[in-house]
Amino acid sequence: MRYIPHTDEDVRQMLETIGVNSTEDLFTEIPQEVRLGRPLDLSAPMSETEVIKEMKRLAAQNATAETHSTFLGGGAYNHFIPSVIDQLISRSEFYTAYTPYQPEISQGTLQAIYEYQTLICQLTGMEVSNASMYDGASACAEAVLMAARATRRKKVLLATSLHPEYRETVATYCRHLNIELLDVPYLETGKLDQQSLASLLDKETAAVVAGYPNFFGVIEELAPLADAAHDVGALLVTAVAEPVALGKIKSPGELGADIVVGEGQSFGMPVSYGGPGVGFFAARQKTVRSMPGRLVGATRDKDGKTGYVLTLSTREQHIRREKATSNICSNQGLCVLIAAIYLSLLGKQGLKEVASQNLAKAEYAKQAISALPGFSIPFSGPTFNEFVVEVPGDVDALLLKLEERGILAGLPLKRYFAGMEQRLLVCVTEQNTREEIETLVDALKGGAA
Amino acid sequence: MRYIPHTDEDVRQMLETIGVNSTEDLFTEIPQEVRLGRPLDLSAPMSETEVIKEMKRLAAQNATAETHSTFLGGGAYNHFIPSVIDQLISRSEFYTAYTPYQPEISQGTLQAIYEYQTLICQLTGMEVSNASMYDGASACAEAVLMAARATRRKKVLLATSLHPEYRETVATYCRHLNIELLDVPYLETGKLDQQSLASLLDKETAAVVAGYPNFFGVIEELAPLADAAHDVGALLVTAVAEPVALGKIKSPGELGADIVVGEGQSFGMPVSYGGPGVGFFAARQKTVRSMPGRLVGATRDKDGKTGYVLTLSTREQHIRREKATSNICSNQGLCVLIAAIYLSLLGKQGLKEVASQNLAKAEYAKQAISALPGFSIPFSGPTFNEFVVEVPGDVDALLLKLEERGILAGLPLKRYFAGMEQRLLVCVTEQNTREEIETLVDALKGGAA
Amino acid sequence: MSPTATITQLKGASQQPEAETDCVANRIGTSGLALREKLIFEHSVQGRQGYSLPALDVPNAELSEALNREEIVGFPEVSEVDVVRHFTRLSTWNYGLDSGFYPLGSCTMKYNPKVNETVARLPGLAGCHPHTPEHLSQGALGLMFDLQNALAEISGFDAVTLQPAAGAHGELTGVQMIRAWHESRGNSRKKVLIPDTAHGTNPATAALCGYDVVPIASGDSGILSAETVAEYMNDDVAALMVTNPNTLGLFESDIRKICDIVHQGGGLVYCDGANLNALMGIARPGDMGMDVMHFNLHKTFSTPHGGGGPGAGPVGVSEKLIPFLPKPVVVHEDGRYRLDFDRPQSFGRMRSFFGNFGIMVRGWAYILTMGGAGLKQASEMAVLNANYIRARLEGVYHLPYKNRSLHEAVFSDKQLGGGCHTLDLAKRLIDYGYHPPTIYFPLVVHGSIMIEPTETESKEVLDEFCEAMLEIARESMNQPELLLNAPSLTAVGRLDETAAARNPRLCYKPAE
Amino acid sequence: MSPTATITQLKGASQQPEAETDCVANRIGTSGLALREKLIFEHSVQGRQGYSLPALDVPNAELSEALNREEIVGFPEVSEVDVVRHFTRLSTWNYGLDSGFYPLGSCTMKYNPKVNETVARLPGLAGCHPHTPEHLSQGALGLMFDLQNALAEISGFDAVTLQPAAGAHGELTGVQMIRAWHESRGNSRKKVLIPDTAHGTNPATAALCGYDVVPIASGDSGILSAETVAEYMNDDVAALMVTNPNTLGLFESDIRKICDIVHQGGGLVYCDGANLNALMGIARPGDMGMDVMHFNLHKTFSTPHGGGGPGAGPVGVSEKLIPFLPKPVVVHEDGRYRLDFDRPQSFGRMRSFFGNFGIMVRGWAYILTMGGAGLKQASEMAVLNANYIRARLEGVYHLPYKNRSLHEAVFSDKQLGGGCHTLDLAKRLIDYGYHPPTIYFPLVVHGSIMIEPTETESKEVLDEFCEAMLEIARESMNQPELLLNAPSLTAVGRLDETAAARNPRLCYKPAE
């Protein structure tokens, strides 16, 4: 066994030092009645060759952006990943380290997190960012809990246009905490209905939660939402499932958001069947002590040299136990590093340019599809790189026809929304060439005919 | 340009410091008449996305062991490459460093070379190894030159069964140095003809050069060759194109060889269309000062700590210029590291086991093919993981038929040897499963029918 | 003679700085060249670029001015080489498992196999979009299905969900199911019992599910007694959360009886499976009577910790909890794998999509590599290693609990000399070239030193480490300042955590 | 007070060891934790394994006893984790381009792009066997063909071979062709002219082709004058080997005239193309009248040096040398790529197969990325950087040649104080966190300090480096022992190279 170094002689000597006769004797505290009296029913050990072969067999059964033209978004996005990233995160000092509990030999991780926190603040327009949550959905749930803590209120208004899996996660997290969740409907623009919002908001309301862009790809107008929320002392929570948008659309912070959460997968992580990505979480300075999750701060050593440490940990479970702001312990460490590298590489110009390309390509596709007979764009609001399409005929049959042409045309919305049997969420990123888009349009046309 | 950091402002400031007005002014020493008065006729710069796409397009046009069952050897071998290797050689401290001229910040490279030198000595049964040559063929050529230097003789006997490209390379290197090359024929066993050898050997002979195993996969009997050579004061040079064999067959050193060279690609390097691999070069202690190439030696710092340095460099071109033992400067550094990692992972047991598997699988294939009607094994000598097959009918037509079944069945020998129109060199390694071998045998049978 | 010359002479003489007198046998740490590196923002120069994009091949599009962002203020502008050097240098200030021994107790810092990294990067696995139709993601679904089953077999549970992203997330998933089960029976119990040895995530999780936490003292032996549990058990108790082996490295040998008591009282038993590395192939929490347990793939199943994640925290449950599993669940029907969303009793979902799939791939590669026999051997050797360290350090280091240890050994700093504490020992170990053990946890041991070697460490490594520990104990008697001033070899010295918390600086600002 | 306490106090006081007083502005080097590591052989324990193989699925086979090897005496037996930690630790004692500035003159240590590493590992490129039939390796052949053409365009030559594995190998290839050309004309000239600024590989190569080397003094200006060449030229001279720009970083501005003289005398001109990074898109050796030149893909075309290789040393030739190119040559006919072996006048082959294909892939990725415009910009910025360093250091460092520098600047140690030499400066730069420049080459400069920054370094890096150089020059006056004892921060100090050569220990033996 190449991962276990013990030779028979090692074992003999070690048992002797311990003063027992066999490894069996080390387990005497485990009563016989709870022992497993048989070998585990798993396959025999495989060699490295065999493991790779088996994994390639599995991999070959999956469609990817290499095997298909893909227009899938809806919470996970195909963006270009610079080669630099994998080389840097493969440095074992990063990926084989634990949480940086011992700062003197973890300055690499700690400085990288500090930089990530700063980048997230700059991107979202907020003042403090934590060191990550599990994903966008759980970050959103934690944001709701934080809003309830910070306002000491128990009512939360969730946009119906928020990513449905974020909504489900919020509901799960809130279920046993006496937090009441109410839905805010959307309009024909695909944007949140501000009138309904006004009628739901009151002095009991802890927060309003909206996607930005929302699940339909529509860019919400945040400023009026923030104003409405603030008027009653509630917080505005925005959830950004596609943060590349923030290269092109105003930051939630600038528009008045109080907590900004989202999914960072777009920043250099592969779609990886939905994980791991990284939940980002940023807020205002004044609420820092009710934030969930780890925080890295700058400090000094005894000689005055700058260094970084985990800080404000009295908010956390390992100190505060049942009174902690969250139960989170391990977060998405290495994905934080990926995001920090990606954002450093892209930088001020790059993120703007990649966002502009997403916008332009999606717009190009949207216009072309909207011009197809039988197809329409049900929501009139401005979109970023995703938009909803109403298709003629049977969606599933259409999708199958497109698959035959090597195209994954989009996400059918019927799973999430009753009454959306004919709707697809189509996502176009900088990875889709004009040619691919034109093939898609052509195939939709042919498929619907 | 992401590799060039200069902004316009940087350039302006730098030019000012230099005291010139434009970058153009920096090139004043280049006369106008030799200037290129036009842009280079190359394609426009490509983004990373486009470069990767183009390279994938090219890659998709090549057959590999992933797309075909392959039985190709003849100087390059498909062996399993443990994942550990790529992770370690991707550490930038290794792969982005230069030759370790400054030992105090190159101890990683230097210790790894020292370990490689030791591993090569242990494997070949020799006393000193250099830090690598370009490949097996050029190492073989340098061995001939060294033998001539060491013996002050000018006649060298080359086995006809030595890899033909090694023979060509030796001939090229010797052409202008007054070294006479004579061929030693092979017998029906595929082994070198000792009687012819005896008749060619004389007091003018610097060296006898034989493959081990030879190009036909046949394992030469080295001891009598060594004795015969030594009797007249000549050296035995053995060239090992497939060093995995040394896990299973006696070391050339034990059998009396004086210089052992070979190709190390089998030790963890991909076949990579023929390069880079690594030429290894080992000899006896007494001839160390006439060895070509770099050598690493152990020494101490001023506090007595052990460290490693490039040494005996008075043999080399940068000190001795035209009197150097070779002109080599850069060698195959990173491939040395790969070999050191591979041999450390495999170790004493592993190299033996992988060699045994190669032998057993090749033997299995050889027997099955020899039993096919119309097929025969022309050489009777013992082989390692390659053997020559005499096929019925047209070789090219047969190979094409096998390609259609996804099999690269072997290397046709007619390119190298007149009179071998019907012969294939078939190689079977631990990477070929029994199933693949059986499919090969079946396809040969069907293809010849 | 110039003042500098004097210094140089002093250095040359017997009074060498500590960093250079490293004559201690087997001491791995020494002093070497380190490279400083500023913040990435401090490298920024207007107009530099570290990226490339294909030219836009469609007409440009613009947003209305109200939506359009002008600039991301503060974002860096750097070249590719800046980024590469920056993060390369940062990495060199870290210590990873591949750097050396990393005996963080409760964290199971076992070797992270490289083949796992290779397969997780296969385009067909890393590149599959979570919304890919099921018939085009059979490989991903099949892998998840097989992993669910393997984990069920290893743990003795009846079903497994792979959704949670880490251990604590798994705890929350588990306790949510417990609560859903109680509610399905019209039962609204309010309390969860948690021994004082438990990890902080246990009480925090219970609280997140709206439960009141009732701490139970573990007592002198370090383990829970059935009697104590019986005392606490009543019909307001929804569950007991127990870690087995517990965080002292001790097996809860009354566990069967304890489970019976809780069950008889109408409660359920949650198992914190962080320490499963002691038990594989030997005993199964499901067979002990526990109802639900989280795994940490990033501990027991060798996936890398990544400087704090991503991990994966699958949860196994007994039959009765299956209806409450989070959605979706991977099922196998008619030779096809499918995601089952139609689970009316499910308590909901814990996150988007299906979990940290990339981590599942690594865990599955590990299970395939080890096989059943290999996993058992791993547990045996992990326990052997811990007991060996215990045997070698016992006496010199105070061992508060005497029961046979399983995968980890917990000492205290009681016998250190010179006013040195656990923190000082930890920092001194850094100078010796080791990552320190977990310290000050579990809370029941004052000055706890929690050492978990795992099975991937050789006797030689353990011997060298034990020598270092023994040497440091001697140093605490004779030269305590070596501990009190440690670490002395790292590029930054002991950092002021109090100052960091008093005046939090969490975000770089150019003026800073 | 114990003696240790005294030491500690001394340390705390003003007389801090040098390693801790790094208050020099912009000093990158500092002291940090390093980990020691023994030889891999010293980790060996009988029975340990670092590998796995599938079970043998065919009957075992045995060799006769006469052939069969019993054991590879001395080979290590270690686990996978041993190997990973071993080489990881070794790597940390190295300094790479990704660690920091690496101004090795003549080596063109430009940034090694990461995308090149990615594409070189594509299975379809790395996994193609050299004996694959041509119709199944069109991708590999096409890449080689396009690379040949691109290099020809960049250099102004008529054809290019990719076979040579490195620069010196390319030189040998080139001089072989020169000799073959002479012989084809019944001409057996015996001499090759080589200026004293040339790299050692030039004379060594000429000698390997059976030529006598005639050194030519480059004279006061550092460049060859046409007159001098005319003096040496006669009908026993087969060729002149010249590096342009030469190793002093100076352009050989008489080159056209020199080529004419050599050609008129019946000889050919070889160009050592190591310094092509100064000329791309600006001037082409082929257009200057040179007949043959090697490229170093591992310099000009950004492929990594790998701690000494592998590189690639393609050779470009003018029309008249095409028949003599080594075999095979990649040709394009009827829309297909093919290897042409049928070249009767070829001088032979320099190695197996077609060259270091994996390096060609990287070089081609670089050319695609840069395009023609990018290559020209690279050369311009490389020259700008060298001149900037020259301008900043001139005066403080002695500059032996005054002609305008191109891609590198060569200083001498004449103006260092305190008995310090180039070697001391080099070692002191290490303490500052830099890889030293090339030293003691070219030989024409006594105590040569040869600095080649390349275009991938920013003004900020150059400024910091220049500050360090200036500071060290000051130190040489005021505290020369800082240079003489350098490096002081590395885990090993200055190594005794003389002892190494006197008593060579080249191979580990357990008794050692």
Ligand SMILES: Cc1ncc(COP(=O)(O)O)c(C=O)c1O
């Ligand atoms: C005993 C125990 N329980 C739970 C956890 C939490 O696991 P995670 O960090 O994966 O959320 C840990 C982690 O250290 C632990 O040691």
Ligand SMILES: Cc1ncc(COP(=O)(O)O)c(C=O)c1O
């Ligand atoms: C001027 C010059 N010529 C030739 C060479 C030899 O090149 P290589 O090391 O690639 O063989 C070098 C390498 O340093 C060089 O600088």
